[in-house]
Amino acid sequence: MQSLHTTSFRKPSDPVVHDIFDKATGSWQYVAVDPISSRAVIIDPVLNFDPVTAKFWTESADRILAIVNENGYKVDMILETHVHADHITAASYLQHTLGRNEGIQVPICIGSRIKAIQKLFGEKYNIPPEEYEGAFDKKWDDDEVFKIGMLTAQAIHLPGHTPDHMGYKIGDDVFVGDSVFYMDIGSARADFPGGSAQSVFDSCHKLFSLPDHTRIWSGHDYPPTGRDEPRSCTTVRQQKEENKHLIIGTSKESFVQQRRQRDETLAAPRLMHQSLQMNIRAGRLPEETKSGERMLVIPLRTDMSW
Known part of the structure; x- marks a missing residue:
């Protein structure tokens, strides 16, 4: 599923936005474009992965490339909002493919707090630091401003889901990652x-x-029961008036209690271990072992003994 948002109320300072949904992980991917220069950014791309067969494929990311190619866009950078725990990023694949096709090195960008996240999960999964240090080409400072063609963009720190989480404001559009969802879902x-x-x-x-x-x-x-299709876009006003967790008047104390109670019922994401190991590397594959294999590790439950 994908759509193109070019509604009449947009200003020259606003991007054209393509939203592409990955059904398997419930993830939205975006291409945001300066309509004057056709310069573009890709936000939170998904690499397909089957944990049973341990195979990767590139269907979701290739849909992004098709949009780029069909419209003649020039990609300036790939933006990650955070290290995702529920899907593997296609950033490295896209960087490699765009580089091969266009002869340029498209930078992969993320918030500056990524270093602490990389160290945390690098140690957890026993990943050599050289496999993730330097994986990201640009690390944004809070409120750092940058250009996408003629458009002005800003990196905004939005911690909570993860401490490194960044949003990206481009004109009157803000890409918020896992901060807030459609109103009937609520918050992350x-x-x-x-x-x-x-x-x-x-x-x-x-x-x-x-x-x-x-x-x-x-x-x-x-999408919960009763809503037929996924939704990518809302407005600030809609969120304030309708968000099930954050409607106007909700106190922080009430929200925190509700959020914690909800989190206690949630299972770990299906691809958590694979995603974290790949994503601190910006989507790059692990180095080969002495046997010539590339390995991702899965922690075992140790509540049994014999």
Whole structure:
């Protein structure tokens, strides 16, 4: 599923947005484009992975490339909102493919706090530091401003789901990753290492302080019963008036209690271990072992003894 958003109320300072849904992981991927120069960024791309066969394929990322190629866009950078725990990033694949096709090195970008996340999970999974240090080409400082063609963009720190989480504001559009979802889903979980329900609340209210017409593009959707299709875009006003967790008047104390109770019922993401090991490497494969294999490790439950 994909769509193109070029509605009449957009200004020259706003991007054209293509949203591409990956059904297997419930993930939204984006291509945001300066309509004047056709310069573009790719946001949170997905690499397909089957944990049973341990095979990768590139269907979702190739849909992004098709949009880029069909429209003659020139990709300036690949933006990651955070180290995802529920899908593997296609950033490295896209960087390699775009480099091969266009002869350029498209930088992979993420928030500056990624170093602490890489160290945490590098040690957890016993990954040599040289496999993830330097994996990202650009690390944004909070509120750092950059250009996409003629458009002005800004990296906005939105901690809570993870401590390194960044959003990207481009004109009147803000790509928020796993901060806030469609109104009938609510907010993102906050039970990962370094996560904080209080920070989720604060980050969402940072977003809600933007003008009511600002468009919010979420990183996921999981349509509940009664809603037929995934939704990528809402407005600040819609979120403030309808979000099931964050409707106007909800106190931080009430939100935190509700968020923690909800998180206690959630299972770990299906691809968590594979995703974290790949994503701290910006989607690069592990180095080969002495036997010539590339390995991802899966922790075992040790509540049994014999």
